Amino acid sequence: MALSVVDLYRDVLPQTNCGDCGFSTCIAFAGMVVSDKHPLDGCPHLTPAVVERCSQELGVQYAAGKWTKRDLAEDALQWAIERSASMNLADLPDRIGGILVESEAGPALKLPYFSGHILIGVKDIKRLDGTGLTRWEKVFIYNHMAQGGIRTPTGTWKGFEAFPNTVSKVKTMAGEVETPLAERFHGRLKDLVEAAVGIGGLDVTGRENSADAAFRFHPLPRVPVMLLFWDDDPVDGFGAAAKLLFDETVIDHLDIESIVFLSERLRQMLCDAADETNGLRT
Template structure:
């Protein structure tokens, strides 16, 4: 039987995202094995039995040209949909927030998402005006639906470093979120504040110690994010710094991949204002 990226990720790889294969996540490694014919033994944590069992299957599908260059987002969305398929929409408001309603006789969960709302139904996830969310954004929401616990935010903030099992993501957070924001907004505190307000951020600088700016975002009802900014010398950008903080309950609502997606999405929204 052929192995898709999701099969390999869900059934074969350890899913610890340790990065020792040279890729930041097990999903990224799985994608390279399936689409670029990378040998399975590149993951040092697989047993010899697992390699000798699955490598011949991979060799056969590579020879048949199956799934090479496949779009990873399509696979990830199929897997996330499968994961969320057994959920009852009526159970979701108690866990992840939002409100259950009916549109054209069909049950829909209306879920606040950044400044707007999204509509979640059996047919898929759409924006309030009927537009379709991007594939990765749908994967993110489906994973939140599958994982989301019912605990509400406590107001105790943690940096990514303080959240367990995030070591492999610290560099990505710096490279893809904190550094681009620092480069863009060092010396431009007012522009960062304007960008943050324009996407629904609430200025909490006055209640936050030792920062030049602090903004509270509420991308999802159970998932707040805090952006902290120090402007260094304010002119050359020397010493400027940006950090994201998360409520201590975040891992009950999002897995680490989803935390990274959310952080990069927030950074992109700010950078593209």
């Protein structure tokens, strides 16, 4: 039987994202095994028997050229869709918010998403205006549906590193989200403020925080995110810094990897909004 990235991740690997294999997540390791013929025994948590059995199956598909250089975004999306397949739309408003509506494609959940809305249907997720979402956006939305959380936010904020099982992804959060935000907006505090407001952020600067700018976003009704930003301080010798905070209930609603995907999307939206505003000025 052939082993896809999803099969390897779901049925063979421990799904702990421990990083012991040298990759940040189990699905990243699975992708390298399937597409780049990375040795399966690079995961130290698999028994020799499992490695032997799966290596034989992988050898057959390598020889056939099957699934080499897979599209990891597509694999992640298919896995998320599979996770959420058993969800009943009628049960979602009580869990994640939104209201049930009748769309052109049939019953759908109309769910607030940043400053707009999305429609979650039986077969797809789209913005209310009919435009599509990126695959990574769909990944964390489908995973949100499948996670099963019901708690409402408590208002207790935590840094990403304070949550369990985030060790392997802390560098990703810093390198792909927080550091790029600091670099993009240092010395451009006004640009950040305008961009944050433009995508629906609520200004909470000075409310129990010492940041030069602080904004609370609601990407999804039960998944708030707070951005703290400190601009350059030449007098004290501090460079610009950005920090994302999450409500303590976030892991009820998103798995760790989806939190990173959501954070990367927020960074992208802020940078795009700032670029668009600057383009209009010029």
